[in-house]
Every structure is written in structure tokens, then in C-alpha cells.
Amino acid sequence: MVREIKWKDANTPYEKSRLVVQGHNDDGKWDILTQSPTVQRASIRLLLALAPALMGNMKKAMIWVRDVTQAYVQSQTKLNRIVLARIPKHIAHRYPPGSVMLIVSPLYGVAESGTHWWATYSTHHLEKLLMKTSTYDPCLLIASDRTNCFGMVAMQTDDTLGLSDQAFSDLEDKELTNAGFLAKPKQTLSPQSPVTFNGCVITQNVDGTIDVSQKGQSKKLALIVPQTDTTKQQYVEQRARGAYVATVCQPEACFDLSVAAQTQDPEPEDISRLNKRLQWQIDHQARGLRYIRLDLDKLALYVFVDGSFANNRDLSSQIGYVIILGTEDRETSNSFTLSGNIVAYSSTKSKRVTRSALASELYAMVQGADTAYAMATTLEMITERLGSPAIPTVICTDSFSLYECLVKLGTTKEKRLMIDIMALRQSYERRELAEIRWINGEDNIADAMTKTNPNKALEAFINRNKATIRVEGSVARPKSARSGEGV
Numbered sequence: 001m002v003r004e005i006k007w008k009d010a011n012t013p014y015e016k017s018r019l020v021v022q023g024h025n026d027d028g029k030w031d032i033l034t035q036s037p038t039v040q041r042a043s044i045r046l047l048l049a050l051a052p053a054l055m056g057n058m059k060k061a062m063i064w065v066r067d068v069t070q071a072y073v074q075s076q077t078k079l080n081r082i083v084l085a086r087i088p089k090h091i092a093h094r095y096p097p098g099s100v101m102l103i104v105s106p107l108y109g110v111a112e113s114g115t116h117w118w119a120t121y122s123t124h125h126l127e128k129l130l131m132k133t134s135t136y137d138p139c140l141l142i143a144s145d146r147t148n149c150f151g152m153v154a155m156q157t158d159d160t161l162g163l164s165d166q167a168f169s170d171l172e173d174k175e176l177t178n179a180g181f182l183a184k185p186k187q188t189l190s191p192q193s194p195v196t197f198n199g200c201v202i203t204q205n206v207d208g209t210i211d212v213s214q215k216g217q218s219k220k221l222a223l224i225v226p227q228t229d230t231t232k233q234q235y236v237e238q239r240a241r242g243a244y245v246a247t248v249c250q251p252e253a254c255f256d257l258s259v260a261a262q263t264q265d266p267e268p269e270d271i272s273r274l275n276k277r278l279q280w281q282i283d284h285q286a287r288g289l290r291y292i293r294l295d296l297d298k299l300a301l302y303v304f305v306d307g308s309f310a311n312n313r314d315l316s317s318q319i320g321y322v323i324i325l326g327t328e329d330r331e332t333s334n335s336f337t338l339s340g341n342i343v344a345y346s347s348t349k350s351k352r353v354t355r356s357a358l359a360s361e362l363y364a365m366v367q368g369a370d371t372a373y374a375m376a377t378t379l380e381m382i383t384e385r386l387g388s389p390a391i392p393t394v395i396c397t398d399s400f401s402l403y404e405c406l407v408k409l410g411t412t413k414e415k416r417l418m419i420d421i422m423a424l425r426q427s428y429e430r431r432e433l434a435e436i437r438w439i440n441g442e443d444n445i446a447d448a449m450t451k452t453n454p455n456k457a458l459e460a461f462i463n464r465n466k467a468t469i470r471v472e473g474s475v476a477r478p479k480s481a482r483s484g485e486g487v
């Protein structure tokens with residue numbers, strides 16, 4: 001029996017008891033499916049990126065959080081194997097000596113319980129709420145046209161983050177009651193009432209913008225003490241804690257923490273470097289992402305990509321991207337002002353061998369374009385429901401050689417790269433990538449994903465949700481061109 005006090009810091013704390021099976025000794029769990037999907041960070045950001053516009057227009061959308069209580073035991077399917085458990089000592093006196101429990105339904109601590117609950121709750125949304133799964137995340141659902149209302153739902157086990165109009169919210173309440181699920185009252189975001197979801201604190205400002213910050217891990221960050229018996233353990237713990245905060249809402253920290261993750265036996269230089277980044281995170285605990293209102297009729301998906309050739313200790317390359325949902329004001333052909341919301345970012349060590357700077361830039365673009373394509377297909381589902389224009393994808397790179405390879409019909413001496421180049425060219429010709437732009441390196445927002453001392457473009461964009469990008473080269477393409485035509 002696990003007993004705890006919930007809402008300790010609130011005005012109404014309460015006691016909670018839960019029967020939990022000690023499943024860590026369950027040898028049979030290795031032979032069955034125990035995984036259950038959880039929502040991707042990019043899906044949460046995508047929902048929040050659209051929210052200010054939808055909350056401010058005629059649809060009067062709202063953000064809400066639903067918390068199902070005792071979720072696992074409300075699963076509608078039974079266990080597919082025999083699970084026996086000893087009766088807890090707290091209640092053993094109520095049963096004959098030597099009695100054991102036969103676990104029939106999913107229970108906390110049983111390895112596959114999460115899978116059963118996922119099947120129950122996702123089926124409820126698909127069948128009762130008539131929702132469709134997004135193209136890249138099974139936990140991001142969008143209301144179909146059969147509902148005659150608009151709704152997006154991000155599922156995180158027993159918590160649900162929703163962006164919907166009032167009609168869908170009422171439908172969700174009704175179907176939850178009809179299904180007999182026990183849940184806490186729905187929390188609705190307002191300037192007076194922030195909500196918490198998946199480690200994020202979501203706050204609405206009086207001007208309609210939305211701030212996202214980390215819930216509490218930043219307070220646990222601490223500098224690593226070198227040359228002690230626990231230095232290596234401290235390094236691993238603080239590295240993981242800092243990386244978690246970075247993935248939630250601090251993209252500026254991603255590169256340093258990605259490099260730290262490549263270190264197995266930290267040296268004094270590694271500790272000093274990580275401590276510098278941890279100190280920045282400690283000093284900027286409240287720093288996060290802001291989501292502003294955008295014009296739904298002018299949206300585009302901007303993908304900034306960058307690669308640094310052989311800049312890691314093992315001479316591997318670091319690749320990264322930043323994806324922004326935004327709008328642009330373009331007064332001249334040489335620059336544009338981008339206003340938008342960050343929806344995805346990544347800084348990773350390239351697992352593929354790179355033999356040139358072109359290869360590292362190309363692999364970064366492939367990774368960014370793949371993610372953008374997946375998000376663009378989901379955005380297409382959303383815009384169809386909203387009656388808004390399709391959202392094009394614009395790739396921005398500061399590599400002239402890569403830009404030339406893609407917009408022209410030349411080749412490269414590195415034949416191993418041609419498969420990726422031809423795939424990107426095909427997407428460009430089919431207009432899955434509407435534009436490829438060669439931009440000034442000082443304005444590349446993805447620069448901070450691959451370098452220790454990057455430009456200030458990412459920091460400035462996070463501060464203002466706006467950036468001026470100088471364009472060194474681009475191709476003017478007629479908007480009415482048929483799919484599949486060349487440039």
C-alpha cells in the first residue's frame with residue numbers, strides 16, 4: 001500500500017492510498033509488450049503554437065487539462081496472463097493465512113498495465129469522440145469532420161491536454177461521463193489559472209500570448225564538485241537533469257548537454273564545460289518559450305538546419321535543426337522578418353560517417369526535412385478542419401554548396417550523398433518543400449544547435465519571437481506550378 005498526501009502546497013491537501021504491485025521482481029514481463037506511447041514534446045509545442053490564434057479568433061478556442069484518477073484500474077481489458085501477488089501486510093489480517101491475490105485487471109506496478117490503459121483511453125477518443133491520429137504521433141489526436149466541432153488532444157498516460165472549441169469540450173465531458181471514467185474536474189487555462197502538463201507550466205498572459213516553463217527540475221540543478229568519489233555520478237545525474245529541462249523549454253542548452261551525453265569518463269575540462277551550462281540554467285530557471293498569436297492564413301513551416309563537421313571529440317559531426325511555425329514580412333528580396341513560434345528542435349551527434357562539411361550539412365537537412373514533413377502532414381489535417389490555406393515548408397541553410405546541389409541539377413564527387421540529395425530534390429520538385437533558401441550564417445537560428453560559441457540568432461528569437469533573416473540566394477517559383485514540375 002502506497003500512501004501519500006497530494007496537493008501539499010494547496011489549500012485543500014488530501015490523503016491518497018494506492019495498491020501497488022512490486023513488479024520489479026516480475027520475470028515474466030520480458031516476454032510481453034509493456035510499452036505504451038506518450039506524447040512527443042513537439043506535439044505539445046505544435047498545439048500551443050496554434051493556440052493563441054485560435055483562442056483569439058471567432059472560434060474562441062480554449063486550452064484545458066483533464067486528469068483521470070486511478071487510470072490503470074479503469075482499463076476495460078483484462079490481463080492476458082496469470083499474475084499472483086502476496087497480500088500487503090496492511091490488509092493481510094482480513095484474509096486466511098497463506099492467501100495470495102490473483103491479479104485479473106491492470107494494477108499499478110504490473111508491467112503491462114500502461115498498455116491496457118492506453119488501449120482503453122485511445123480507443124475512447126477514436127470511437128466516442130470521433131478523432132483521428134496525427135501522422136507522426138499516436139498521442140496527438142485531431143477531431144474529424146464528423147464531430148462538427150474543432151479539437152486537438154495530446155495524451156500523456158492519464159493526463160490530457162486539449163485545445164478545442166466549447167462544443168468539443170462539452171462533447172468530451174459528456175462521453176467521459178457516459179464511459180464511466182472517474183476524473184478530476186477539467187482545468188481551463190486563463191490569465192488567472194495556469195495549468196501543468198507533462199512537466200510544463202503553461203501560463204496565459206493578458207495579451208493572449210502563452211508562456212511555457214519547466215515545472216520543478218530546474219530547482220534541483222546543482223554544480224558538479226570535481227575530484228570526489230561521487231564526481232562521475234554527479235556528472236551523470238546533473239547532465240540528465242539539465243537535458244530534461246532543455247528538451248522542455250530551453251533549446252539554447254541542447255548542444256552543450258548533447259556533447260556532455262557523449263562523455264563516458266568526464267575529465268576536468270568536461271566538468272567545467274558542463275558546470276558552465278548548468279550555471280546558466282540555474283541563473284535562468286524561469287526562462288522558457290513564448291507562443292504568440294499568428295495569422296492562420298499566412299502560416300509557413302520554417303526549418304533552419306546546420307551541421308558542424310568533425311567538431312566532436314571523436315571527430316564525429318554535430319547536426320541540428322530548429323523548426324518554427326510562423327509568418328514572414330518580406331519588403332525586399334534580400335531579407336525577410338520572421339515572426340513565429342518554435343515547435344521542434346534537435347541537437348544530436350551524427351551517427352553516419354561524414355567525410356566533408358557538405359555531408360554534415362546534408363544530414364542535418366535530411367533530419368530537419370523529415371521532421372518537418374511529418375509535422376506538415378498533420379498541419380494539413382488541422383488546416384482542413386479550420387478551413388485555412390495549406391501551410392508550405394521552407395528550408396533555410398547557410399551552406400552555399402548544399403543549396404547549389406539542391407536547386408541546380410549538378411552532382412557531387414561524394415556519390416554516397418546522392419541518394420539523400422535526390423530525395424530532397426524530389427521533395428522540392430513535388431513542392432513538399434516549397435522553398436530552399438540560402439541565408440546568411442549570422443542569421444541561422446540553428447547555429448546554436450551545433451556550436452559552442454554560436455551566433456545570437458536563437459537567443460534573440462526566443463526573446464522576441466521575431467528575427468530578421470538575410471537571404472543570400474533563393475529561387476522564385478510560380479505558385480501555380482503543378483506538383484512534380486522541376487524548378
